[in-house]
Structures are given as structure tokens and as C-alpha cells.
Amino acid sequence: MRSNVKAIISSCKLQMKQSFSRSMFKFVVILSPIISAITFYFIYSDKTDETLISYVFLGTAITSMWSSISFSSAGDIDRERFMGALEVIFSAPIQFKIIMLGKVMGNTILGIASMLISLLVVVVLFGAKFTLAHPVLFSISMLLGIISFVFIALMLSGLLAISRNTRILMNCIDYPVFILCGAYFPIDVLPDYIRPLAYVLSPTYILKLARMSISGITDYSTFYSCILGLLAVTLVYLTGYLWFYRVIDVKARKEATLEVI
Amino acid sequence: MRRFFRMSQISFKALVGVMDPKMYVLYKIINPALQMVFYTLVVRFVYKSQDITPWILGNAFMLCANNAVFAVGRMLRSDRDQGTLQLIVASPINKLYAYLARASFNIFDASFTVIIGLIVGIVFFDLDFTGTNLPLFALSIITAMVGGIGIGMVIGSIALVISEIHLFLNVANMVIYLLSGASFSREKLPAYLHLLSELIPITRSIEASRIIAAKGDLSSALQLMGTDFAIGMVYMLIGFALYGYFEYKARVDATLEAY
Amino acid sequence: MSVIEVKNLKRDYETSVGIFKREKKVVHAIKDISFEVGQGEIFGLLGPNGAGKTSTIKILTTLLAPTAGEARVLGCKCFGEEKELRKRINFIFGGERSLYWRLSAYDNLSYFCDLYQVPEKIKKKRIADLLDMVGLSDRAHYRVETFSKGMKQRLQIARGLVNNPEVLFLDEPTIGLDPVGAKTLRDIIKRLSGEGKTILLTTHYMQEADELCDRIAIINKGELYALNTSEKLKENMDSAVIEVDLDLLKEDTLYKLKALENVTAVSAASYNLGHKLKIDCRNPKKIIPLVSQQLSENQIKSIVMREATLEDVYLKIIGGDCSA
Numbered sequence: 001m002r003s004n005v006k007a008i009i010s011s012c013k014l015q016m017k018q019s020f021s022r023s024m025f026k027f028v029v030i031l032s033p034i035i036s037a038i039t040f041y042f043i044y045s046d047k048t049d050e051t052l053i054s055y056v057f058l059g060t061a062i063t064s065m066w067s068s069i070s071f072s073s074a075g076d077i078d079r080e081r082f083m084g085a086l087e088v089i090f091s092a093p094i095q096f097k098i099i100m101l102g103k104v105m106g107n108t109i110l111g112i113a114s115m116l117i118s119l120l121v122v123v124v125l126f127g128a129k130f131t132l133a134h135p136v137l138f139s140i141s142m143l144l145g146i147i148s149f150v151f152i153a154l155m156l157s158g159l160l161a162i163s164r165n166t167r168i169l170m171n172c173i174d175y176p177v178f179i180l181c182g183a184y185f186p187i188d189v190l191p192d193y194i195r196p197l198a199y200v201l202s203p204t205y206i207l208k209l210a211r212m213s214i215s216g217i218t219d220y221s222t223f224y225s226c227i228l229g230l231l232a233v234t235l236v237y238l239t240g241y242l243w244f245y246r247v248i249d250v251k252a253r254k255e256a257t258l259e260v261i
Numbered sequence: 262m263r264r265f266f267r268m269s270q271i272s273f274k275a276l277v278g279v280m281d282p283k284m285y286v287l288y289k290i291i292n293p294a295l296q297m298v299f300y301t302l303v304v305r306f307v308y309k310s311q312d313i314t315p316w317i318l319g320n321a322f323m324l325c326a327n328n329a330v331f332a333v334g335r336m337l338r339s340d341r342d343q344g345t346l347q348l349i350v351a352s353p354i355n356k357l358y359a360y361l362a363r364a365s366f367n368i369f370d371a372s373f374t375v376i377i378g379l380i381v382g383i384v385f386f387d388l389d390f391t392g393t394n395l396p397l398f399a400l401s402i403i404t405a406m407v408g409g410i411g412i413g414m415v416i417g418s419i420a421l422v423i424s425e426i427h428l429f430l431n432v433a434n435m436v437i438y439l440l441s442g443a444s445f446s447r448e449k450l451p452a453y454l455h456l457l458s459e460l461i462p463i464t465r466s467i468e469a470s471r472i473i474a475a476k477g478d479l480s481s482a483l484q485l486m487g488t489d490f491a492i493g494m495v496y497m498l499i500g501f502a503l504y505g506y507f508e509y510k511a512r513v514d515a516t517l518e519a520y
Numbered sequence: 521m522s523v524i525e526v527k528n529l530k531r532d533y534e535t536s537v538g539i540f541k542r543e544k545k546v547v548h549a550i551k552d553i554s555f556e557v558g559q560g561e562i563f564g565l566l567g568p569n570g571a572g573k574t575s576t577i578k579i580l581t582t583l584l585a586p587t588a589g590e591a592r593v594l595g596c597k598c599f600g601e602e603k604e605l606r607k608r609i610n611f612i613f614g615g616e617r618s619l620y621w622r623l624s625a626y627d628n629l630s631y632f633c634d635l636y637q638v639p640e641k642i643k644k645k646r647i648a649d650l651l652d653m654v655g656l657s658d659r660a661h662y663r664v665e666t667f668s669k670g671m672k673q674r675l676q677i678a679r680g681l682v683n684n685p686e687v688l689f690l691d692e693p694t695i696g697l698d699p700v701g702a703k704t705l706r707d708i709i710k711r712l713s714g715e716g717k718t719i720l721l722t723t724h725y726m727q728e729a730d731e732l733c734d735r736i737a738i739i740n741k742g743e744l745y746a747l748n749t750s751e752k753l754k755e756n757m758d759s760a761v762i763e764v765d766l767d768l769l770k771e772d773t774l775y776k777l778k779a780l781e782n783v784t785a786v787s788a789a790s791y792n793l794g795h796k797l798k799i800d801c802r803n804p805k806k807i808i809p810l811v812s813q814q815l816s817e818n819q820i821k822s823i824v825m826r827e828a829t830l831e832d833v834y835l836k837i838i839g840g841d842c843s844a
Contacts, residue, residue, distance in 0.1 A: 003637040010634035014623065021622040023425035027432065035435040043307055043445045084617025088679070091582050092635035093606040099635065172287050175295035185306035253585040253599060256533055 007094040011102025033064040033114045037121035052128040054211045059184040060118035068111040073157040097245035104153045133216035145206035151237035158244025205230035293324045297381040315471045319443030321378030322467045325371035325409045333413030334420045368406040401470040404486045408462025411496025418503035465489035523718040524557035529589035549575040551742035564733030565722040572742040573722040581611045612680035614692035616672040621665040636683035650678040670701035690721035726831040757828045760804040767819035769795040
């Protein structure tokens with residue numbers, strides 16, 4: 001157990017060092033939230049501070065978090081393979097899924113940094129007032145959200161390692177996610193038949209929870225059912241993660257077809 | 262002229278040739294369509310009951326920015342990386358001619374993307390072209406694309422000497438979107454950003470297209486398009502000059518890695 | 521007890537051929553291989569490309585499951601008991617890969633120490649020792665991408681030793697190195713063997729195999745063709761080589777030489793100053809006078825007799841058969 005924790009911390013640190021030496025990652029983490037916060041600020045500029053925080057800040061924050069996670073989880077296993085490091089970490093006594101957990105946590109920490117950057121842009125550059133009706137519930141929602149992001153990234157990285165076709169799809173998944181989860185608008189604007197899809201994505205819940213705790217909760221039962229929904233989808237991601245990595249571990253070695261090695 | 266066409270065709274093939282059909286559909290059709298849906302939903306939410314036609318048009322036109330910046334940037338860059346740049350430089354052909362030929366096909370490619378954006382607008386967001394002067398509207402797409410390619414060439418030439426090319430192209434792409442006024446009125450921009458946005462081609466073509474779609478004063482639209490076309494050409498020449506300068510620098514002091 | 525036990529090992533790969541009518545095709549990378557390696561031994565695995573060497577190493581290092589047969593290292597099954605096994609072995613694949621180029625040498629080793637559960641107390645000293653051993657102490661904090669090929673390969677060796685493995689697998693460790701670099705690497709391998717580590721290596725350099733390996737297995741097309749010490753392999757060839765430099769090569773010379781008793785093979789190579797004959801034979805001392813007699817009109821420049829080398833053995837066993 002202790003060696004697992006150490007391996008997670010170590011992989012996390014390594015991942016951050018590695019990522020930060022990559023220019024694309026710097027863009028995703030630093031520049032992209034700044035420019036997109038500015039752009040969306042102008043789109044929403046006639047609105048109230050509350051709308052600015054709820055849509056410009058939260059929208060930019062969640063989309064940059066998503067980008068940093070999907071961008072890295074889509075590419076990490078590939079990059080390791082390209083460098084020839086995959087087989088080395090795969091055959092280490094620490095389980096592959098534990099190592100990947102550390103790596104994804106590294107990306108997540110950088111993703112949190114870009115969330116803060118977008119907050120800074122909205123608050124400092126444009127002087128929007130950041131007031132929270134329910135600071136504690138907001139913190140809890142964000143914490144749960146971040147955990148959920150970790151597992152969605154892990155599940156995706158496993159899925160991508162297994163299937164080449166998903167890797168191609170991954171390049172075009174950003175906009176559908178931004179649309180479905182309602183990053184910059186409430187999902188009520190979506191047609192009825194599409195809306196159920198939104199509820200398999202944890203960002204949908206995270207955004208709803210955060211917006212409620214910013215503007216004040218009128219209906220606690222909605223709030224708590226969102227929390228439950230978030231926990232439920234996260235559990236699904238967790239299961240997917242464990243399952244995919246099991247498949248990778250056994251199938252990769254048996255069939256040698258998964259290109260893991 | 263035939264050679265001009267052939268050269269542009271070849272450079273286009275080299276660009277698309279590496280993609281398999283699945284990737285092509287995904288990158289050239291599905292992704293732009295989704296981007297269009299996304300931004301249109303945003304403006305529809307923000308502008309509520311107002312007519313969002315101007316913003317739909319703006320976003321459809323901006324789909325090309327992506328295309329132009331990346332296509333031209335990558336084209337010049339891959340020439341450099343594969344060593345074919347040296348061959349072109351060393352060849353006796355008029356370089357401006359070669360340069361323009363290679364870029365021009367991208368104009369048609371980019372226009373195609375804009376049309377996809379418009380189709381999304383028509384199908385999902387009640388964009389209506391009945392009674393619109395279509396030839397003139399098509400012309401506004403062409404002038405916008407000339408502008409887009411012009412920006413692409415300036416940025417692409419600069420990208421030649423920048424080691425972190427993707428970072429650069431992405432930032433450029435986002436900044437152009439910000440300045441274009443695709444999703445909000447450029448009047449909202451602070452003075453210095455507004456001035457910058459005036460210097461960018463495409464913006465006027467977008468305005469012209471809005472006038473044409475609103476069946477407004479066509480002569481003012483034509484004027485805007487003319488200005489945009491001229492600015493676009495100036496950009497192309499600047500791009501070419503930069504390209505030549507970096508090439509010269511690279512040969513003379515062998516410091517810049519333009520090859 | 522043997523450290524490595526391989527019994528009737530098989531490994532197939534399934535590939536699909538064709539675009540429209542996809543047909544499954546099975547490739548037998550390893551058909552039937554058995555061998556054992558004892559404690560402290562340096563064991564060489566030789567064979568042409570595609571012979572099954574890398575598949576064998578991948579199975580033994582827990583990266584690949586066998587299709588059939590048994591593969592055990594340190595008594596653990598390589599597929600199924602890898603949890604226990606992975607801590608006690610390590611491997612080094614030749615070339616410059618398998619390192620994080622954007623990190624320093626120290627960071628690389630530190631990371632792999634953590635992945636191999638090396639206790640914090642030991643870690644610092646071990647990294648320092650390893651860097652010292654491979655001569656990279658003064659470059660410890662430089663990024664790997666600034667290293668030369670040889671330095672990267674030496675760092676690889678250090679990486680492969682972070683867990684002080686009992687068994688070490690090396691896949692073409694000296695590939696692409698200059699002579700001095702290769703020598704340094706060979707010295708390190710010898711030193712490790714002297715410390716009691718069991719080493720299995722593959723190589724394409726016969727001299728290297730001859731110098732390093734206690735025993736050598738030659739495999740081809742997934743099967744074991746020969747297995748013995750280098751000395752025994754050469755002895756078993758029961759053959760020596762006579763090399764003759766000539767000015768003139770007549771049409772019937774080769775034919776005449778082949779007809780001599782005890783001569784097994786004759787080949788000729790021409791170069792700009794004359795010709796070189798290679799005569800494989802038994803009992804060379806008796807044959808030399810006969811050969812010089814036969815070649816009396818060919819203007820002999822020199823005659824040299826030598827024992828068969830490992831390369832002769834290898835070429836004889838694999839033959840011209842490197843189609844795989």
C-alpha cells in the first residue's frame with residue numbers, strides 16, 4: 001500500500017514535469033483558458049456578475065479541465081509507447097493502473113491550475129464579483145467533480161489503449177462534450193431527445209451543482225439528486241477504469257494485439 | 262495558368278493525402294459542424310429573442326480561420342521538415358508564383374468548410390436565404406477566404422522559425438476568433454483591440470455577408486468586400502516577404518532553422 | 521535449481537491479411553523451445569531476425585503470455601505469478617528508448633526506483649552507485665535528450681539495475697554503440713555476472729557472444745538449433761578453416777579442392793588484388809600440403825589456418841537460410 005502511494009506521487013510528479021515541457025500542454029493549461037475566458041467575457045459582457053461567474057468562469061474552467069484531461073489521457077499511453085517507456089512501466093512490480101492513476105492525477109492538478117487561471121481572468125481582468133451563496137457546498141461539489149474527472153480520464157485512457165478507433169474519435173470529442181454538459185449555457189436549450197445523453201457526463205452535474213451553490217439553492221432535493229447522479233456516474237467510470245485495465249493487463253499479453261506492448 | 266492550378270492541386274493533395282477518409286470526414290465535416298452547433302447554441306442563449314443570423318454567419322465564416330491558419334501553417338512547415346522547401350527555394354521558378362499557387366487551393370477547401378457551417382445553420386437554426394443575392398454572398402465567402410489564407414500565410418511564415426509551432430498556431434487561431442467579431446459586436450472590444458480587429462481581413466467580409474443576408478445596402482457590402490480583398494492580398498504579400506526574409510536569413514547566417 | 525526454465529515454449533501471433541476479405545493468419549514465432557539457465561550464468565540467445573529471440577525475452581520478462589508450454593523464472597510462472605516475479609527481475613532493450621528524454625538521468629532513475637518499490641533509505645545510495653558505475657555521475661542532472669547515444673544506453677543499464685535484480689534480460693544491449701562504448705558495456709555485464717546475477721542476452725555480434733556467454737543457444741524459425749558452450753559448439757563443428765590468398769583463380773580450382781578428402785566446403789571471393797579462398801575441412805594439417813600442391817600454379821600469396829570461430833558455427837547452423 002505504502003509503495004503504491006509512493007508510486008502514485010512519483011508518477012504524478014513525473015507527469016507534471018513531462019507535461020510542462022510540452023508546448024501543447026502549456027497552451028491547454030495556461031493560454032487556452034485565458035483567451036477563451038476573454039472571448040466568452042465579451043460574448044456575455046452585458047450580463048450580471050452572477051452570469052459571468054456561472055457561465056464564463058465555470059464554462060472556461062470546466063472546458064479547460066476537460067481539455068487537459070482528454071488531451072492527455074488520449075495521448076499518454078501512446079506517448080509512452082512512442083518513447084519505448086510503456087513496456088518498462090508495464091512490467092514494473094507496481095501495477096500499470098496505479099501508475100496511470102498517478103499520471104492522471106498529475107494532469108488533474110495542472111487542470112485545476114487552469115481553472116484558477118480562468119477565475120483570475122474573470123475576477124481580476126474584468127472585475128466580476130465572485131460571491132458564493134454556499135461556499136461549503138461549492139467546495140464539496142468541486143472536490144467531487146475533480147475526483148470524477150480523474151476517473152473519467154482513467155477510463156478513457158484505458159478505452160483508448162484498447163481501441164484504435166476511439167483514438168481517432170477522441171480528437172473530435174471536445175465540442176460534443178461542451179455542448180452536452182452545458183458548459184456555456186444551461187442544457188435546457190438542448191432538444192429533449194438529446195438531453196438524457198448529458199446525464200452520462202459528470203461535467204453536467206458538476207456545472208449544475210456549482211451554479212446552484214453560486215446563486216443560492218432554492219430546491220435542496222435537486223441539489224442532492226445532482227450529487228447522487230455525480231456519484232453514480234463516477235462509480236461507472238471507476239468500474240470502467242478497473243475493467244479496461246484488467247482487459248489491458250491480460251489481453252495485451254495473451255493476444256499481443258492491443259499494441260500495449 | 263495550368264501550371265498554377267496543377268501546383269496548387271499538388272500541394273492540396275500532399276496535405277490531404279495523409280488523411281484517410283474517416284479522418285477527412287471527421288476533421289473537415291463533423292468537427293466544423295459541431296463547432297458551429299456549439300457557438301450557435303451559445304449565441305442563441307446569450308442573445309435570447311434577438312435575430313441571431315449575424316452570429317451564425319460570423320461563426321460559419323470563422324470556421325475557415327481554423328482551416329486557413331492550420332492548413333497553410335502546416336503546409337509551409339511540412340515543406341521545411343521534409344526538406345522540400347530547399348528544393349522549391351533552389352528551383353528556378355518564380356517564387357511568388359509558386360507560393361500563391363500553393364496557397365490558392367486552400368481557398369476552395371476553406372470555402373467548403375464555410376458552406377458546411379451554413380448548412381448547419383440552415384438545417385438546425387432556421388438560417389434563411391430566400392431572396393438573398395446568392396452570387397454576391399458567395400463572393401463574400403471568397404473574399405473572406407482570401408483574407409483567411411492571407412493571415413494563414415503570415416502566421417505560417419512566422420511559424421517557420423518558431424520551434425513550438427502548434428502552440429503558436431493554436432494561440433493565433435483563438436486570437437483571430439476573439440478579434441473577428443463572430444459571436445459579439447466588435448464595438449464591445451476595448452479601443453486597442455478594436456483597432457487590431459480592423460487590421461484583420463475576414464472581419465469586413467463577415468459584415469458584408471450580414472448586410473447581404475439582411476438584404477441591406479449592397480454597394481456598401483461590395484465596398485467592404487473590396488477592402489477585405491485588398492487587405493487579404495496585402496497579407497499574402499507580407500507573408501511572402503516574411504517567407505523570403507526568413508529564407509534569406511537562414512542562408513546567410515545559418516542561425517534560423519528555416520530549413 | 522535452474523533460475524530460468526523454458527519448457528516446450530510456443531507463441532503464436534494472429535494477424536489479419538487483406539482489406540475486404542479478412543483472413544486470419546497465424547504466425548508461429550516460437551514453435552518449440554526448451555532450455556534452462558543456471559544461477560550466475562551468462563546465457564546467449566543467437567539467431568537471425570525473426571527467429572523468436574525477442575518474443576522469448578518478452579515472455580520471460582512477463583510482457584507476453586506464452587501460447588503453450590512453460591516459462592518460469594526464479595520458480596515463478598512468467599504469466600500468472602508475475603506479481604512476485606517482477607520485483608526480482610529487470611530488462612534492458614538496446615537502443616535509446618525506454619527513458620524519459622525530457623527528464624534528467626537522476627529523475628529517470630528515481631522514478632523507476634519508486635516503481636520498483638526501492639526503499640527510500642537505499643534509493644539515494646543506489647542511484648549514486650549506479651550513476652557512478654555507468655560513468656554518468658557528473659551528468660546526473662542533465663536532461664536525457666542532451667545525452668549521446670552511448671550515454672543513453674549506459675543510463676538504460678543503470679535503469680535496468682534499480683531494483684538490484686537477480687535476473688537481468690538484455691536484448692541487443694550493444695546495438696549501434698562505438699567499439700569503446702560496447703567494450704564498456706561488456707565490462708559492466710561481466711562485472712554483474714561476477715556479482716552472481718543471472719543474465720540472458722541476445723546479440724548479433726558473434727565475438728561479443730563468444731567473449732561474454734557461458735552457454736549459447738542458437739535459435740531459428742522459432743526452434744532451438746544448438747545449445748552448448750562456445751567451446752563445445754566450435755569443437756562439435758569438427759572443422760577448421762584454411763584461408764588462401766591467390767593471384768590467379770582457374771576455372772577448375774574450386775572443383776579440384778572440393779574433391780580432396782576431408783574438405784567439407786570451399787568458397788571463393790574476388791577482390792581487386794586477387795582472390796581469397798575459404799576451405800572448411802577436418803584435419804587441416806594433413807590438408808595444407810595437398811592444397812598447396814593443388815594450387816601450385818595459382819601463385820599463392822599466403823596460407824593461413826585457423827580454428828572455427830563462433831561465426832563459422834553460426835553460419836553453418838543457420839546456413840544461407842535467413843529468409844525469416
